[in-house]
Amino acid sequence: MPHSLYRSARLGLIVLLLIGGFGLHLSANDLLVFEPAENNTNGKHIVLISGDEEYRSEESCPMLAKILSQHHGYRCTVLFAIDKATGYINPYQIDNIPGTSSLATADLCILATRWRTLPDDQMQPIFEYLQAGKPFISLRTATHAFKSGQYGGYDWKNFGLNVIGENWHSHHGQHKVEGGRGVIVEKNADHPILNDVSDIYTPSDIYGIANLDQEAATVLLRGQVLKHLDPAAPPTAEKNDPMMPLAWLKDYTAPSGTKGQVFVTTAGAAVDFRSEDLRRLIVNASLFLTGEDVPLSAEVSFVDPFEPSFFGFVTGEAYLERQLRPSDFGLGKATSVYPPQ
Template sequence: MIRHSLAIAFATLVLVSSQLTGSLAIAGDTLVFEPSAEESNGKHIVLISGDEEYRSEESCSMLGKILSQHHGFKCTVLFAIDKETGYINPYQNDNIPGTEALNTADLCILATRWRELPDDQIRPIYDYMQAGKPFIAYRTATHAFKSGQFADFDWKNFGIQIVGENWHSHHGEHMVQGGRAIRVEANAQHPILQSVEDIYTPSDIYGVFNVDDQNATVLLRGQILKALDPAAPPIEGEKNDPMVPMAWLRNYEPQSGKVGQTFGTTAGASVDFRSEDLRRLIVNAAYFLTGQEILARADVSFVDPFEPTFYGFVDGETYLERKLKPEDFGLGKSTSTFPRSRLIFAP
């Protein structure tokens, strides 16, 4: 009897230890920003990074800090994690641990690019979508997933079905022509545009051809500029006449039939978020999609210094050389201290 009891106790200890080890591994792969008890609004946002070009690991962490510390949201930030080293590596396109955080999320902010996630990581995203919960989808979220067979959903067309558009093209000349957001007059009083006046994006304008006034509320259109300079004039010609949608709000209907809402924008390189009004656009959308009254002028000041790296493809080795883990993006940490390697500061 004693031997049997000891065996049960040992087995229980092993089980608890393995569960604890697993939870610690998951906790180490994610970043959680808790608001103060006095400021908490009771809402949970999950921000999912994972793209090779636009440094979403930088922007999602920065937005999580602003949304939690200035606006009372609990924010969980997820990252593409290298399976061998445990470092952040967006070139590891099949591993974003912690998606089960979506089980308690009120909002998902998505910034991935052509991910191919295993079933256990894609299932919470699928369940969240089937529940008709809201998304903020920025930049590469038009092509958030490359493929996948989970639950017979067409993941490569997640963009067209949930966001409103797939990847098409750079509408301007990539890395040469910047962009500016222009309000759509018919929707200029929409709450999401509260105190949003001027957005300049060094990341240029995406081609958007499936979003229109019949299937979405188009809030901003993208004007192509002649140079990567906020003072540059717009280009002349048909690419700016008419200007393509740059930010919109639309309903989506998954297989469950539960209708959800998505706020989509093709802005969103980490360098774009030097624009105060782009940060305010995202914060306003977070308030709107979680059913809260939008502030007259939301505080979007950086919680910690934010010096983004410029966009562009490098390779997985470059990311691994930096040896960055989620905790390096935590409160009190600044991107200005990160090793840059072949990544450069934004001009």
């Protein structure tokens, strides 16, 4: 059997096996599974959960999953907000992310949702993952990952405050006007998550941070507000004293009392990931949190071409017109929701 067909068949088999474990309500069209490249597996599983209306996590999560699976040996499962009526990807469907059952075998969860209100059967695996104290990576809007809900008696509206270290607070930089630059915190410059990370530019602005306990957290990067959406733009002096935390590592305590770790960056729009060093930051954090060695310079080249859509709110109808399914973001495909700007 040709290698490409062998890989496709193997991927299809894994999807079928996963669906069997998830139950009858999950279709092969609802998620993506990326096997590690042949002869390059570490035996670990990462679940990436997209679902935000603004920052195109449905584009960035598959891109990151391809890098983590093909370059670093992880099996990766990517989940999406799925329109209940059509089965297409629709980030405005805030109450449906099929496949959270995959967290049962996950060694790491990368969370990129925004104000979701998921049903109990989809919240239960997230709650069990949290209760086990397993590690998270939080991207951008995961400070406000859930809008409401009391599944398990837990206050999901304050998941950001209790786990991530901050709920939604503010745009510290002017949205869509002032970009941001990651500045290394010198006392933590030798942390392995910062290996070969030195030049991060984010078109998305810097978030305001008010509640993070910066003594308990390890702040790795601060966000410097820039005057324009241009990596060469000078800083905006009045907004950089002090600079807000942009990336940090901290412990969290689950309701069970179990301790876990979370790595957070308030960067994370799909266009932000054009930055090689931001991609490396997430790969390094994934390796660190799953107990793998972090190389001096992790491979983060794109597996498929990546031309992300610019961030902004669009209507759910526009998504349904595109009729995008998770498979449209699979290996060998370069999909953006809108033409890059």
